[in-house]
Amino acid sequence: MDTRFPFVDWFRNASPYINAHRGRTFVILIEGEAMASGHGEQLIQDLALLHTLGVRLVVAFGIRPQVQAALNAAGVEPARVDGRWVADSAVMTHVEQVASHQRLWLEARLSLGLPSSPLHGVELSVVSGNLVTAKPLGVREGVDFDHSGEVRRVRATAIKELLAQGSLVLLPPLGFSSTGEVFDLDAAEIAQHAAVALKADKLILLGDSEGLADEQGTLLRQLTPAEAEPRLAAAAPGSELARHLSAAASAARQGVARTHLLCWRDHDALLGELFTRDGVGTMITEHRYEQLRPATLNDVGGLLELLEPLERRGMLVARSRERLEHEIDDYLVIERDGMVIGCAALHVFVDTTVGELACVAVHASYQGGERGERLVEAIERRARQRGLSELFVLTTHTAHWFVERGFKSASLEELPTLKRETYNHARKSKVLVKILG
Template identity: 45%
Template sequence: MPSSHLFPVLPVEPNQFVAVLRRVAPYVHAYYEKTFVIGFCGEAVQAGKLNALVQDVALLHAMGVRVVVVHGSRPQVEEQIQLRKSASRFHNGIRITDTVALECVKEAAGEVRLDIEAAFSQGLPNTPMAHAEIRVLSGNFITARPVGIVDGVDYQHTGIVRKIAANSITHALDTNAIVLLSPLGFSPTGEAFNLSMEDVATAVASALKADKLLFVTDADGVRDAQGKLHLELSLEQAQAALRQGTLAADTAYTLQHAIEACKAGVNRSHILPYTLDGSILLETFTHDGVGTMVTHTLLESLREATADDVGGIVSLIEPLEADGTLVPRGRSAIERDIEHFSVIEHDGVLFGCAALYPYPQQKIGEMACLTVHGSSQGMGDGERLLKRIEQRARAQGLEKIFVLTTRTMHWFLKRGFVQADVSALPAERQRTYNPQRKSLVLVKTL
């Protein structure tokens, strides 16, 4: 039997499958041997999402990502407290962990940890875990101290992280194991403390200087006052969103920890919904992701192109040249004209480009090669590039811009262009106009 028969038939066309793999490849290279800390809430386990989460983490691990997993157990603790006919007590949103609650915390954490280890041990055929041999290591990597008495309230066995055994965790990761941590810490005297998943994940990511910290929670990210999801926030923007005081308490709590991690040297922190299947993969391997990312500086930039961008521009426009949407230019022409191009770059990858060719005497310019990668179409990148070209044109004293198009007339008409005759083109451009393409001339007054 051919080995390919061991795997399920792909539900997509072969060319779609190849296109997706090629689109993901830059991220696979970028994240190889990088360190991710993934913290997910106990609600995800309660909702039956554990197997899917574990499979996605296992896939990251198979791609060479070094992974630390931190689990929460809040709903599981509540269940244990109710079984003991006890009552939960909170102050300022933090659990007061008395002796009974501490026993519930230990039991809940142990139960969730065993379920996670069992999930990582799966090897069922026709699943993402097939042929996976993953070792999960846990240990007393966390030293904690008590929260103490705050505002006259004794939090008893509730604690906060004091120290992370970063060297020991790094050694475990070096053995190609996944490190699994529970929200429990211990004092040098052997006393146990109840910790929050967010505190543990932030402290671990900070101590390891992780490349990513991903919180998989019941929130889908950070939204503005109109309910629009922020896909990306700089550190300053995230702090401003927190200061506004309009976020839900759980979202604000998670965002605060995401900010703390970035301040401590973590490159990027993410807030993702556990309710969306594959949210970790979508956030990691797609252009815009599905949650909110907090980073020191915004990763997406709209800028003028340099010689280093030639290869990326060629890759962007080649498919459109092949299907006749764009006139073939060739690499040498792009190298020669690179100063005319503007590009959109996200995390080191080009996702869009456009060029401006000015005709100063006629105070008009041609916008050419407006291209947006298929993965980010519909996200507004085309309009941003158009505005950039308009800004460049105005800065050069041009009063109009024009485009020649065979397939995207309506897109330009919606953005203020009007159809014109070939005679509206500068005389120099009229001489190079190819009547066989029958390109429409569209002009916009700036």
């Protein structure tokens, strides 16, 4: 159905994600190039929006282009090793000045509350401070890196307390030592350590690229750290790609469930990644050992084992091995470490734009982790890709669950002729229908 206000449909579709993100902790890196190119205002508005939706935000920011401009103006040419400058006293003076200026600018923009501004009515407390302790890189391969450092520790307890008070936490690319020294740090490394220390739900890295692409230039939606490793090895030392891939892969390996590579040039990247079904960038996650994929004949044994308890309880219609083998292309499965723990099928009816969502099942030991939702969403995507406009499901036990996911009660007469003629009246299954937008 057409609407005069397209954003209303988007808002409705985004509502499950709004609810899911509320109270979650996101660590977001904004590279200095985004601010230098004038994209900072839009990102700040998006951060304020996330804050109003209940997301707990920790924002790390880079300053490389601004520092480079200051160094050029002062006629200072720093020594560089593997893409990183040596922060001697002359360089460090400009690093501290630029970091302070950028932090103050961010705090000022996040405080903007004029009636004509997008942040009108948003009371946002922004806090920064000595929240990252550092240690010097020291002498490496004969080069003394002076005040170039690396993260020693992120003060997670202090940051959590600030987040609990409703503050947005800013982390400049500086660290402080127990001896009172200040060190120049890589903003991506700070973001990675903060995400791990806080056990953040997401690490979001906003860079110049929209994500990773395959050989044909197609955007890769998801990679494991192991799959990202060859790209990291091929990246130029010190490049943004190298820094972001290293941070994302390390965070994923250390327990951050999802890390996202997004492009700050894309006006919609941040909100599009968080509040749409398919997202817009590349996600790196360790959880590929549990993956949702099309079923193959090798999965038939696992499907039989998964479905048998549900068939015995009368929740599903019994399916023979022969039937599963014949219909295997209709199925999607969730595989966890070689075991089929979930499945769903899409049966398409010839000469119609209607499909049947069938055989939605999740192993009893793995229920409660939104796997059923993932299966239904994946079937809906497959249905849309095949040009279907409507899905129906027959259920005896879980009608409310499907209703909560957008299905509505329907009559037997609304089913395709073939399905209506083969309907098992003894089971008295409820008919539910969902129109695909």
